[in-house]
Amino acid sequence: MTAVESQLLASPSSNSSSLLLEAKVIVVKVGSSLVTNNGNGLDQAAIAAWAAQIAALVQQGKQIVLVSSGAVAEGMQRLGWKKRPTAVNELQAAAAVGQMGLVQMYESCFTEHQLHTAQVLLTHDDLADRKRYLNARSTLRTLLDLKVIPIINENDTVVTDEIRFGDNDTLGSLVANLIEADTLVILTDQQGLYSADPRKDKDAKFIQHATAGDVTLEQMAGGAGSSVGTGGMLTKILAAKRASRSGANTIIASGRERNVLVRLAAGEVIGTHLQTTEMKTTARKQWLADHLQLRGKLTLDAGAVKVIKQDGKSLLPIGVTAVEGSFERGEVVACCDENGVELARGLVNYSAMEATRIMRKSSKDIEKILGYVEEAELIHRDNLVLL
């Protein structure tokens, strides 16, 4: 037994039930190899089975976002290309063609269960930009509230690095952070994580439980001496680490396992369970804290100060008496009381110009004043850090 294995096998594995049992908001990521049956065209039976399981989970009151790869592989199939191109422009063209097939398939499979789907194409940059982050978050939350299943993929037409490295695991973790998911489920072509690539090492041991972010996991999947080919699991482990920072657990399991999602949601432990050590709220505040760059200042009346501080509520425009600075939607502003004492910081939903026009006004008047409504809140409580 290697040092890495013994260290991991010695670590506590106290969990007796699945990390999906209690989860309400879930991101499910399915990889290209699964979706396209190893590049042989879309696997309709598999996609129909996941759709049926996701529909069952929605019936249980869970909210699910699906991150699906497979556009390039399906595009190659449709274009009759036998070999995966290396030129980025050709990969992008294949992805654009294949994405049509992907969404058609998901739409028809979910329709069987009276569920609508929505196509959402994102890049990593979209989620690094606060304004786009807020827009993506608001769209996804609205879709989930409408019981629509968002089907997310990378926007391969406008990126190059992502398509070159083909990494939707990272995208899955970014989405988990975006919507504050409880659990990220990565479905792949293996039973989960092994102490080494099971294709290459027959003695590789299965890891059932570990702490997300444990560095020994990274060594198993892509540590010193391992080839680029082992990146398949490494990106999943790094995704678990990233998801963990926002308080989400990760499960890596086989997408071919019968009824895998439903059984996981019923508490069965299938695959590798990587548990976060972060509290959800702490992680969220931490994320915000990482991005604090003050662009302006809002002065709050005594009522607003009280509801924010004592009741943990959102900041509505009616509680704001002054706006300073020049900020855009999605930037960070300070919230101060009438004596100028800063009590909170948050991501604002309206620009300084808009905020000036809607301050002291009821949220129901926003549309009349601006001609449109972004959100009812000036700063949503999830985007507010109390100091």
Ligand SMILES: Nc1ncnc2c1ncn2[C@@H]1O[C@H](COP(=O)(O)OP(=O)(O)O)[C@@H](O)[C@H]1O
């Ligand atoms: N330690 C490991 N445990 C399990 N699989 C591993 C490990 N290291 C590398 N792999 C490889 O990772 C592959 C899964 O990654 P990948 O092909 O990128 O899947 P997907 O398309 O689902 O994202 C497995 O088929 C396996 O060969």
Ligand SMILES: N[C@@H](CCC(=O)OP(=O)(O)O)C(=O)O
């Ligand atoms: N976005 C592209 C590539 C994504 C990709 O290869 O990811 P994965 O198979 O999950 O490692 C596609 O849909 O084909």
